[in-house]
Structure formats: C-alpha cells, structure tokens
Amino acid sequence: MARDRPKLARTLTTPEGVTLNLRLASAGARAGAFILDCLLLMGILIGATLLAGAFHMRLGTQMGGIIQIIWLLGAFALRNFFFILGEAGARSATLGKRVVGLRVVARDGGRLTGGAIVARNLMREIEVFLPLMFTAYSAAEGVASKWTAVLGLLWAGIFLFFPLFNRDRLRAGDLIAGTWVIETERRRIGADLLAAEPAAAAPPAFDRAALDAYGEYELHRLEEVLRRDDADAITTVAATIRAKIGHAAAGTGSAGDDRAFLNAYYRALRQHLERRMLMGTRKADKFAG
Structure with missing residues (x-):
C-alpha cells in the first residue's frame, strides 16, 4: 500500500x-x-x-x-x-x-x-458514447457488418482503458x-471544519476590506489547505493572505501561529460571505466585485 x-x-x-x-x-x-x-x-x-x-x-x-x-x-x-x-x-x-x-x-x-x-x-461523446451508439444502432438495423460493430467496440475500448x-x-x-x-474527502462544506477547530481565545480582527479581498473560490481552497494540514502549505498561505490584506504577523511566526491565523481568517471570511449571500450578493472569487 x-x-x-x-x-x-x-x-x-x-x-x-x-x-x-x-x-x-x-x-x-x-x-x-x-x-x-x-x-x-x-x-x-x-x-x-x-x-x-x-x-x-x-x-x-x-x-x-x-x-x-x-x-x-x-x-x-x-x-x-x-x-x-x-x-x-x-x-x-x-x-x-x-x-x-x-x-x-x-x-x-x-x-x-x-x-x-x-x-x-464533450470528448466523452467521441471516446465512448458515439461509437457504442453507432455499434448498437447499426447492429439493430443491419446496416453495418460484424466487423464494423467490432471496430466500434474497439474504438470505445481503447479510450475506456486509456487511463491505464x-x-x-x-x-x-x-x-x-x-x-x-x-x-478528496466527502464532507459538508465548512460545517464540520468549523466544529472541529475551536475558536481562538482572542482571534485577530479583520476589517471589511480584508474580508472583501477573497471570495467563495478562495474560501474553498483555504479549506482544503486547512484539511490537509500540511505545515509548508499553511505557512505559505498564511504569508500570502497576510500580504494581501496587510495583516502583520504576530508572535513567533511558528506553524501553530499560522494555523491559528488561518483558522480565524477562515471563520471570518466564511461568515462574511454567508452574510453577503443572505443579502442576495455573492462573490465568486477575488476578481469579482
């Protein structure tokens, strides 16, 4: 294994x-x-x-x-x-x-x-569906020979087994x-992650501009980073977000501090985006208005 x-x-x-x-x-x-x-x-x-x-x-x-x-x-x-x-x-x-x-x-x-x-x-039509449909219809109508049917099956088989x-x-x-x-993990978006991560005793405050810097797409990517719990990725993402929103690093700058910062930012961003959706406004990603 x-x-x-x-x-x-x-x-x-x-x-x-x-x-x-x-x-x-x-x-x-x-x-x-x-x-x-x-x-x-x-x-x-x-x-x-x-x-x-x-x-x-x-x-x-x-x-x-x-x-x-x-x-x-x-x-x-x-x-x-x-x-x-x-x-x-x-x-x-x-x-x-x-x-x-x-x-x-x-x-x-x-x-x-x-x-x-x-x-x-659309490529799946060419790979699988069209050759199989052609084989089935031609065989049923007697339009094609047995060799034509075999050729259709071979065509579909080649593409079906291509990933191997x-x-x-x-x-x-x-x-x-x-x-x-x-x-990927089967999960409910965000709910179980919030339940698993206790809130920090004194979470950093994020202003409206910091929360407007990212959207739903970046929220999902941040969630993936937190779930994978890769120390290098957490450090890199924390530094990227801090630079983007102008948030100074505090404490020792250790992986634990970066994780706490990302947890806090994830919670704040998710709540911010949910409030926007309740008002009928969605922000798909950081490029959206």
Missing part, C-alpha cells in the same frame, strides 16, 4: 504560489464513478423511453418519427449536460464522483474554467482540457 501511494501522489502549485499535495484518482475509482453516473443516466433514459412510448401510443404512428428525434436530442443533451453541470458546481464533481470521493481540478493550479469542463466532457496506460490516469478529455481527477 505504501509503495503504491507515491505513484499517484502529485503536487499542484496555485497562482498564489501555494503548493498542495494531492493524490490522483485511481483508474478503478474513476471507473466506479463513471459506472454510477451511467446507471443514473440509464434510469432517467428508461423513464424517458417509457414516457415517449406512451406518447407514441396515444398520438399514433404519424408522430413516431418526431418523438424519436426528440428522444435522441434529449438523450444527447442529458448525457452531456449531466456531466458538465455536475463538474461546473462548487464541488467540481458529478454525483458519481461525489459518492466515490473524487473531484476535477486544473493541472496548472488555477481555477477550473467552463471551457475546460465543456471540452473534457499513462501515469496520471488521464482520459483523452483530460489531456485536451488540462485537468486532473483527484481524491
């Missing part, structure tokens, strides 16, 4: 210069998450198929072609937007990834962009989008 761990261990440096120690998702974990997502999609598609069949019987055969086109377009939209919307959320993960404990991150350490999410998920043949366990979509899939 200890020998296998370094194989998937990676370091990621954020634009602020913070180094995070990560563990890439194994091929088995990624396959498990994908299977869970596909089972959910299949359940939805089965329900949609039954509904389409009911409409077909009620409206008659003259509407069969239109219903089939609507079903195909709906299936395409569902299997793409399901993955895109899931990874565009705060957890950067579909439902299957959340269950397994995975999330998507940008390999350059920056924020996961919408373009990267769209690119990695590169050290970062990347899909073709990850290569194009510049993303990693990493292991």
Whole structure:
C-alpha cells in the first residue's frame, strides 16, 4: 500500500504560489464513478423511453418519427449536460464522483474554467458514447457488418482503458482540457471544519476590506489547505493572505501561529460571505466585485 501511494501522489502549485499535495484518482475509482453516473443516466433514459412510448401510443404512428428525434436530442443533451453541470458546481464533481470521493481540478493550479469542463466532457461523446451508439444502432438495423460493430467496440475500448496506460490516469478529455481527477474527502462544506477547530481565545480582527479581498473560490481552497494540514502549505498561505490584506504577523511566526491565523481568517471570511449571500450578493472569487 505504501509503495503504491507515491505513484499517484502529485503536487499542484496555485497562482498564489501555494503548493498542495494531492493524490490522483485511481483508474478503478474513476471507473466506479463513471459506472454510477451511467446507471443514473440509464434510469432517467428508461423513464424517458417509457414516457415517449406512451406518447407514441396515444398520438399514433404519424408522430413516431418526431418523438424519436426528440428522444435522441434529449438523450444527447442529458448525457452531456449531466456531466458538465455536475463538474461546473462548487464541488467540481458529478454525483458519481461525489459518492466515490473524487473531484476535477486544473493541472496548472488555477481555477477550473467552463471551457475546460465543456471540452473534457464533450470528448466523452467521441471516446465512448458515439461509437457504442453507432455499434448498437447499426447492429439493430443491419446496416453495418460484424466487423464494423467490432471496430466500434474497439474504438470505445481503447479510450475506456486509456487511463491505464499513462501515469496520471488521464482520459483523452483530460489531456485536451488540462485537468486532473483527484481524491478528496466527502464532507459538508465548512460545517464540520468549523466544529472541529475551536475558536481562538482572542482571534485577530479583520476589517471589511480584508474580508472583501477573497471570495467563495478562495474560501474553498483555504479549506482544503486547512484539511490537509500540511505545515509548508499553511505557512505559505498564511504569508500570502497576510500580504494581501496587510495583516502583520504576530508572535513567533511558528506553524501553530499560522494555523491559528488561518483558522480565524477562515471563520471570518466564511461568515462574511454567508452574510453577503443572505443579502442576495455573492462573490465568486477575488476578481469579482
């Protein structure tokens, strides 16, 4: 077990210069998450198929072609937007990834962009769904030969097993989008972290300008640093935030002092952002107004 761990261990440096120690998702974990997502999609598609069949019987055969086109377009939209919307959320993960404990991150350490999410998920059409659908439809209609069906299966198989043949366990979509899939803890955002960390006896005071310096994205990244409890990362992040908000270091400047400072700033920033949301105002990141 200890020998296998370094194989998937990676370091990621954020634009602020913070180094995070990560563990890439194994091929088995990624396959498990994908299977869970596909089972959910299949359940939805089965329900949609039954509904389409009911409409077909009620409206008659003259509407069969239109219903089939609507079903195909709906299936395409569902299997793409399901993955895109899931990874565009705060957890950067579909439902299957959340269950397994995975999330998507940008390999350059920056924020996961919408373009990267769209690119990695549209590639799944070329990798898996289109060749499998072509094989199924052509076999059912007798359009293609057995060799064509075998070719479609081989095409899908190559891309399905592609993560096994590169050290970062990347899909073709990850290569194009510049993303990693990493292991992460299943958690409620922030609630359990606040409960686990007692408040300092005399926490430092932060003014409005200091709390407006960062947004929800930076709050989540700070939470990750506190959870990983890496001494070097804590020292670097504390120094970065102090410089950003103009807060002078107090005491000895030890790792313990930095941790206490980050705990206090995390609490204050989270409460500040929650108050803004209650007033209908959200600050997505430090670049937002």
